[in-house]
Amino acid sequence: MFTLPNAPVFYFDLGSPFAYLTAGRVDSLFHEPVTWQPVSLGALFKLTGRSSWALGDPEHRQTGMADIEARARRYGLPPMRWPDPWPSHYLMAMRAATYAFAAGRGREFTMQAFRDAFTEGRDLSLRENVLRAAERAGLDPTSVEAAAQDPAIKAELREATDAAYERGVFGVPTIAVADELFWGDDRADAAAAALGSGSVSRHD
Numbered sequence: 001m002f003t004l005p006n007a008p009v010f011y012f013d014l015g016s017p018f019a020y021l022t023a024g025r026v027d028s029l030f031h032e033p034v035t036w037q038p039v040s041l042g043a044l045f046k047l048t049g050r051s052s053w054a055l056g057d058p059e060h061r062q063t064g065m066a067d068i069e070a071r072a073r074r075y076g077l078p079p080m081r082w083p084d085p086w087p088s089h090y091l092m093a094m095r096a097a098t099y100a101f102a103a104g105r106g107r108e109f110t111m112q113a114f115r116d117a118f119t120e121g122r123d124l125s126l127r128e129n130v131l132r133a134a135e136r137a138g139l140d141p142t143s144v145e146a147a148a149q150d151p152a153i154k155a156e157l158r159e160a161t162d163a164a165y166e167r168g169v170f171g172v173p174t175i176a177v178a179d180e181l182f183w184g185d186d187r188a189d190a191a192a193a194a195l196g197s198g199s200v201s202r203h204d
Contacts, residue, residue: 012037
């Protein structure tokens with residue numbers, strides 16, 4: 001993916017509802033272009049030895065989901081509708097996102113897929129739901145399905161995820177501003193504020 005020099009980078013995975021919340025407002029927070037970078041959260045979990053907060057303790061899961069629903073209301077977003085099951089396996093969806101950026105429809109596909117998942121409750125681990133989102137975003141579903149099996153697209157997503165990990169990214173959403181990482185939807189405003197204040201180191 002083409003990255004603007006020194007541009008803030010928004011790392012996301014389509015299975016993350018917190019990334020969905022950030023995606024809807026990240027561009028409005030920054031006064032300069034933001035690079036959107038798809039990464040595989042599942043692969044990051046393997047690299048870091050972590051797992052999703054939504055797995056394990058049911059009470060912790062319900063608290064997290066309630067927090068997300070409250071944030072969606074506060075941001076003026078449609079009511080949350082959770083896919084069942086969630087979380088699931090989003091590798092095809094993330095390969096489709098990687099292809100969509102290469103095809104010039106990355107943000108359109110990303111936002112459509114996020115809305116399909118978290119306002120319509122569509123499981124993005126299912127091929128038909130990924131292709132439906134692609135078509136609604138102006139992409140040819142046949143091309144997207146082929147791209148999801150393309151070794152070059154697979155390698156691009158894997159390399160992007162590895163590069164994010166090497167940079168220090170361990171979860172999503174993360175916004176990178178120069179050498180500083182801001183992890184979590186609740187840190188997006190801080191990332192924008194730090195950049196705007198000039199408190200984050202910048203490199204030419």
